[in-house]
Amino acid sequence: MTRHIYSCPLRWSDMDAFGHVNNVVFLRYLEEARIDFMFRLAPGDGSPSFSGGSVVARHEIDYVRPLVHRHEPVTIESWVTKISAASLTIAYEVKDPDQVYVRASTVVVPFDLEAQRPRRISAEEKSFLQEYTDDSEPGALAA
Template identity: 55%
Template sequence: MARHIYHAAVRWSDMDAYRHVNNVQYLRYLEEARVDMMFTLGQREGAKTLSEGVVIARHEIDYKRPLVWRAEPVRVETWVTRIGAARFTLAYEIRDDEQVYATALSVLVPYSLVEQRPRRLTEDERTYLDRFLEPRDESAGRSAPA
């Protein structure tokens, strides 16, 4: 299966007093990658309803090493580890060719903005997400998303 690849710019404003990327910025990189995967690519590939309402139920992130400002973007690899009836899990690596800076998981729930409640995944959404499916070894523990 394929991983979605997104290149996130490391901005000078992402830096904190310790001269490395602030922890909250990592979540922004994940969001940028997720939006690109579900909204931009998903709409082009027939899963248009993913952009009409998906909410985050949970985030989990493990910081592996400091990321400092640099001119080249950092790569965010995203894949699906689980697809349920009304939720799915994304795993991520924020990395470059040499190092992994962070690994993360997000549990997402399709949501009807009109009805203001969670909904089930559609068949088109499941088909789209299945392209990125790499089932996770559950015996590895919750804090090891990659």
């Protein structure tokens, strides 16, 4: 099982009044990692996979430790914990090598923008996602 690794910069504006990254900002971090995973790493040159749109159906976040602002980026590891006919669940850890700050999961539904309705996951998309699938990972959140 492969994990997608995203190096996420911390911005001064991410801090709250207490000097650590605000809880809402973590959703933006997860979005950045998810977009990097689903779009930049989509299979095939010129492949339409993942380019038709998707919507978030659910987020679940466990805040493990405060993350204070610093100049070094934080690592976000992402992997797939569930693939169904018309949705997938992505799990994440926002971390440094020796510390986890957040564990989270997102249910993503592929979406047909033209028809304005959910669509099924294509065979090409499923094949790509299966390379990153691990439903038994300790610490992963269930969706």
